[in-house]
Amino acid sequence: MKPTLFAAPLLAAACLAAPAIADPSTFRCSKLDTASALPSIEGKDGVFYRVLADLRMRHPMEDPVVAQMAALSDALASGGTTLIYVTVPTKSQAMPDYLPPEADDYAFDRDTAKLVYQDIVGRLSASGVLAPNILSALAGASPDKPAFFQADFHWTSEGARLAAAAIAETIKAQPSYADLPKSEYRTVELEKTAAFSTMRRTLQAFCVDELPRVEAVAHRTELVASPDEDVADIFAGDDEAAQIVLVGTSFSDSPLGNFAGFLSEYTGLDVVNYAVTGGNQFGGMTSYLTSRDFAENRPRFLIWENPIYNNLAQFGPDPMDELVAAAGQTCTTKLPVTVSGPNSVSADLAGLKLGPKDVIFADLGTDGPREALFTLKSATGITRNATVQRSDRMLASGRFFKPLASVWHPDLTELTVTFDRPVSEATTLTLCTSSSTLKDYR
Template identity: 50%
Template sequence: MIRPALCALLLASSPAQAEPSAFGCTNTEFAPSPSIEGRDGVFYRVQSDLRLQHPMSDIVVDQLARLARVLAGQGTTLVYVNVPTKGQAMPGFLPPEAAAYGYDEAMMQANYRDVVTRLNAAGVAAPDLMTAMLQAGPNEMVFFRSDFHWTPIGARLAAEAIGRTIRALPAYDGVTPARFTSQEAGPETAFSGLRRELQTFCKETLPPVEARTWITTRATKADAPAAAGQDGALDIFGQGDGGASLVLVGTSFSDSTINNFAGFLSEFTGIETTNYSITGGNQFGAMTSYLTSREFAEHRPTFLIWENPIYNSLAQFGPMPMDELIAAAGPPCDIPTGASAADGMLTAAFPPGALKAGDSLLFDHGGEGARVASVTLEGAGGLHRSIRIERSDRLRATGRFYLNLAPFWRPDLTRVSVSFDRPLTEASSLTLCPTPKGDAS
């Protein structure tokens, strides 16, 4: 027999009674991506939208600050864009039972602002997208109802906030902004893996990921009237950007055409956006693909926007991904090592003590296509360590791999070898990287 007091305790600790589903959905909390349905049939993922598993640690903030300094030393300003969760930026459609799954609106929003504040204090330009997206009208959805990506409304508000941040940066002082205009186009429907998952738990058809798209174009001399830039400066023909360039790397939030995010960035920055984003690349896919590319090495942009959802932790894979980005961001790794080729490997020998803990190496296959670099470190005292650097199928196979020696360094390190998943070419090389300007590590 259950005592009345115990019964009351059990009732108090159970989730609040959910409102009837708009689409006849049941048990969506047991979907592959556990979700709950809110007002007007808006779905939220329990883990990623309602909870924040990976608040940004001080170590990651320091790594991003190092990356920003090294990029700045070579003429590129980093803008790190935290995409807020659906629960942070669109709380008005949440159901009451969200609290039973760990959601606290004030705490979630304070967490986002804390990350942005700490990044900016460390010298990393980090716009506040959450506050901008919270300014949407009461019936405007900044995320799709049955998907976790932002709508064109959300993307536009985000781009406007990023534009304000970039226009206030010192590197923008010499920019003459061009004029870009965005116009509504026809409707477009995008595929959604989350919607497909949830549909099996619902009797009625869930709303598609559909929106009226936008097309952004650059003004020409024939366009009239002349437009004033957002800083008030008159841009007579909407032409010219003072040689400035802007590159966007990110996730499916940036790669999807339905939201026109890259186009809106051009509109609100006055600089044409080149988009290297990768769907399914997670937090490092696009950034690693771009920074290890020859395009980046030969033509560094004025501004580099790195978009990443806040729930994609930069600490998930340890220090190596960020260490590789920092090495790639520095000056050309062109210090010869005298490496020789034999049996499909490049090998460089060093006097004892010549290699330092902070040194980095570039293993360049010499062309596109190689996805794996197998590195061996040897020392006079019998040291033998193997490291595998790999690019998944989603990433671009640039054939260029960077390794910071700090996690593997020993004073007796005297030999470095590398082989690739493709035969060596005449252009294959093993070189040492100079200490990056601005790196205080």
């Protein structure tokens, strides 16, 4: 297994070196680096960096996760969707020139930080996942139009524009792009607008003078001309496949960023934004891929934006395995169900040769539920339970995919799924069998 780049030698060197002398704070800030809420340091020209996220030198993207991403890309491609995985760099990777001398105390090295980013997108690309390098574009931002806000970790509208332009080049290079009808989009400037920033508010408590506001000239992207006057909405149930769906975090959801708008302008394609602020790495992606919208109208391109510090292995293999099952074409074996309680349905598994790579798809049949408890019993009396949950920020589609790896037993005989809502005749259980056409990521 090829290890991810990290900075152990640099860390050792930093421990032996004398601490850097911090410059006086421009905003009379004190004890920022030891703040329990958000340890940070103040850089040049009022640019602030988070210690735990921005100065971190190791961002995990291990080989098993890369293989899962390849399986996800293959599963989406089997249904006609091209995955574009966008790794958003940290502010320190994109704007290292503004770091203060004390960044050395945290073993931050700008060259290694750049290599860490390149290593991740390089290994994803080598596995067949389209992973554009947007760090180069963001690092090229001019000083008068920085890529990130000074007192916030999100990108500015300029950063969003530069990222969108780089991603558009990747999309335009795909063979399927040429056959799509193009439209003309124009981005116009609006009035200067301020946005609320949790980071700025947290840091302000440690500073006497007012920190730079998170504000910028807002933008709106408008459709100028379309080859089809009746442009179909992605969720209208039209037979025409959606062109681009964007999922991700607050980087994609921020109104000041206008990221989706810039993507439309540079690709000439309609973009529907499915991002979830506060959803972390899986909020937007899981919400969309497990939705009826995706199942009934798969897009031509699916852009998944995720900051580099959001570890895809943080919650184990199940979240990624669920995405692979939801994206693929293998959920075809309907299981006969019986109502076993007000909120429960059961299925007889006797005679089925279930493997640890198989997945159970439980669909309540209506929106609303945020939790499904999977209970599996074996012929030898063993019972195993696992719960799949959706946070309050995620879409409650009532559709849950449970990989069997963590609960598998050779002689499973009975399955019961208990939702947090009443079941009905529309409630179904389906077996998603492992496919030999997908890459083995175990």
